[in-house]
């Protein structure tokens with residue numbers, strides 16, 4: 001451990017997110033929350049990602065918040081990735097994942113060099129779990145490292161329990177059919193859930209050539225001082241303590257972090273640049289009746305085949321309700337085919353002023369917080385799930401992969417604020433064509449109807465959604481659970497540093 005010679009009066013938190021939208025967006029919110037407490041934060045990322053987040057940081061700096069965004073090169077050229085491929089949302093194929101991680105690992109040297117050459121010395125590192133090499137930096141600087149990986153305690157504890165169960169009974173695992181439901185054991189009362197094998201967490205189709213990276217991630221995880229979770233105690237119920245016990249590390253629930261974006265511009269320009277045309281959607285929403293619009297977005301990584309997306313579009317159209325439909329545009333064969341269908345079918349003319357298609361990046365947080373939006377059709381990424389919850393509207397759940405089926409169970413069964421569209425199996429990145437169409441237009445229509453009208457059940461669902469939104473707001477206010485947990489995290493860092501003779505004040 002490096003000896004630290006001088007006293008440091010300034011707390012300085014270093015944040016290193018994984019290069020994926022669902023991981024970077026909450027890290028930027030966390031930086032903002034820390035800087036609102038007067039703590040200097042430095043976020044390290046690559047030039048392309050920095051350009052996406054530049055306006056956010058510029059705005060916070062104008063407010064006098066101490067946030068620094070530092071660019072370090074991403075050596076796509078050295079590892080053989082296409083130029084500009086610096087975020088998992090632009091990875092053309094899962095086969096390139098190894099190269100992506102190699103380039104990510106090459107960021108260690110410039111990050112470390114920058115930290116040595118630029119003061120003040122770091123007080124701690126908040127790192128994505130996958131960025132294992134930050135453990136080495138934390139060790140060299142003699143500072144604590146905390147992990148962030150963007151999931152809830154509920155999903156972490158569920159995944160942990162499934163893992164333990166299958167390890168202890170491999171025969172059971174082998175005999176279980178791919179779509180045969182099984183009860184996840186060890187969950188607290190009111191948080192029970194059923195899954196099938198094909199819904200178990202993993203984003204990519206099996207990548208055995210990543211085993212060495214996985215091992216390094218697991219090793220680095222052991223040395224962490226704890227886990228930072230974008231959620232709140234009142235939502236997680238007993239799951240936080242259960243997971244703390246399972247991993248033997250402390251957990252701080254400090255969310256929902258998007259609530260730190262208080263003004264319209266911060267909600268509008270978040271995570272990437274939305275085009276001017278897209279920003280028009282708020283005017284479009286202004287002209288709609290309260291709680292009448294269905295907002296449909298399947299996250300930043302969705303690559304479903306055009307035939308599946310067409311079913312979604314047809315279902316939205318058949319609902320006869322106003323809708324916003326976010327369509328990703330990557331310029332690949334799939335998106336071109338969808339565009340061709342939209343053009344040939346004259347979909348936009350047909351749905352007239354009732355449908356608004358967003359091509360590319362949607363200002364999701366701004367849309368969800370608009371009073372005209374009445375339901376959110378979501379892929380159940382944890383960020384989107386939380387953003388739905390804080391908006392106080394019911395959800396239509398369409399999980400794709402990773403822990404999204406667990407999030408779906410939380411939304412539909414535990415919290416009772418959602419309706420399933422009815423997906424049974426995961427569509428991992430790389431398997432989209434093999435899987436094809438899983439949800440027909442009539443299923444979309446049924447789920448939209450259930451959420452938007454839904455009789456007594458529908459009213460109950462809506463009321464619960466409003467209640468959770470209120471609880472979420474309370475958690476981040478002064479005196480709320482997440483507000484207290486963030487203070488506790490800061491004090492933890494101060495204590496850890498004073499143990500090493502580094503005198504800090506907050």
Ligand code: UDP
Pocket residue numbers: 021022023025270271297298299300301326360361362363364365380381382383384385387
């Ligand atoms: N998002 C957005 N506009 C889009 C797509 C996504 O603002 O067009 C944001 C969304 O609000 C959320 C994040 O990107 O904060 C996506 O994270 P999530 O965990 O929901 O899903 P992922 O994209 O990682 O699958």
